[in-house]
Amino acid sequence: MTTTYAVLSEGLEKRYGEVRALRGLDLAVPEGTVCGILGPNGAGKTTAVRVLTTLTSPDAGSARVAGHDVAREAAAVRRSIGVTGQYASVDGDLTGRENLRLFARLLRAPRARADDLLERFGLDEAAGRPARTYSGGMRRRLDLAASLLVRPAVLFLDEPTTGLDPHSRNAIRDSVRELASRGTTVLLTTQYLEEADQLADDIVLIDEGRAAHTGTPAQLKALIGSYAEVVVADPSGLHAAAAVLDRLTGSEPALDEEARTVGAVTTDPTLTLPRVVRELDASGVLIVDATLRPPTLDEVFLRLTAREEPTP
Template structure:
């Protein structure tokens, strides 16, 4: 596979008169985690369905693992794994039988099963019916089944929805391990913290268009609200600092001063040097930047995806 795992240009999709994707462009480098965010109805799942050959685009082009999405759909399917919003496991089968089913479908060797059970901490539960598994165990089994055939690219469509915090962090560790092994992850998620923790790059999709792309830090810097918070020993020192920096504002406690800034080291150094030149020294300092919730709200005008029941 080349340095690009996924290349998308002008991808379009409509259902009747409803335009779901209005010509989106995406670039996902190989061996990275790419997260697609967006409010309910933005087109995230439609994007996944298109890139995994489940539905056909109305326009534009895409290459997945070096294969043209239209001309070589079979090549795309051979190179990818998909974990959907809901665990695609058979409750009536055991964990081992679910894995064996996938091995048979993929025409892979059964020798991979013990390693997958161990990797996902399912050893000891493999002979139990999946109906008895917890939500976290079902999700891990679902992802283990996706790994049969050693896909180059894995699409994870809201993989941790409904999981408790411990199970979610376990899944994060698994995802990081996959990427460390050279796998590319295309992630959609309802949890902005998840994208912040995992993704190398993030794209925000709204009303069928990409409204922003970049690292989490780059997206946060686009949103006003970054500031340095300085806490002084007494109100007089805080008042002196506010006189030194005209843009500063004082909190109601009388000893805390906020200075707008981009959060960069250069501007922070300039601020501290200015205070030092006037003999003013803070007892505490912290840098505050907008989080992804602020980014999401500013870009889409809506609450973050964690408040949505599901994303289509």
């Protein structure tokens, strides 16, 4: 079965003076999926999105979005995509309805489409109020609705839930799931790794301008094994527990004195929780809890993007 890619790039390069923002970025995002774009600050995420949305041109390499070349067919790409930036771009002096109808007119979309989106995003009752009176979550929903007026084949979402309360974040996440179920391909950049874990079919971890790691959330978690964590009864037992985990896992444990926890990553598939507990008991460490679980995406991110400390 042949996979059709909504976004496909090969060897993208982009330089700003002496800074190489992209160093041969390869992406392959299947149609109708949600792709999480993650990476540390300065990794090249924003530059990649700017290239794919035709806001800047690559210095080398190629990219196609919705079947169109971003360099030679920029206008066709723009007609096929929606973009929601990190900050809502709606006009605060206009009402919600006026904002969407204005965008609809500029995009030559049916006026009725604007009214349908207001209802779909739960904004119909507030549609007659100026957007400046909206909460942050409502403004983000209005901004997202504006990006959907032309039913984009590909939607770029840059930090869509930053600064929102949990209810608003859930509303945006539900909207993303619905879009993907209807065939829209979503490229999502987010600081909330839990969000990427919940929403993304695949994740691309960009580091130093390249796609350093690609896979499903489960596949990325499997790269670093399991996570053993112990809660000791008394803070005085932290270092003894750390020594046990160091010996069992072969990796440096992380200590949290306030929470009285010690945790360490292990790639040993034979390590079991009963063994961890027995070794702690043999070392005289009193514990109140112990777990051996898959790592969180946050732990994967920190592990895969770790930097060596410079030598003094």
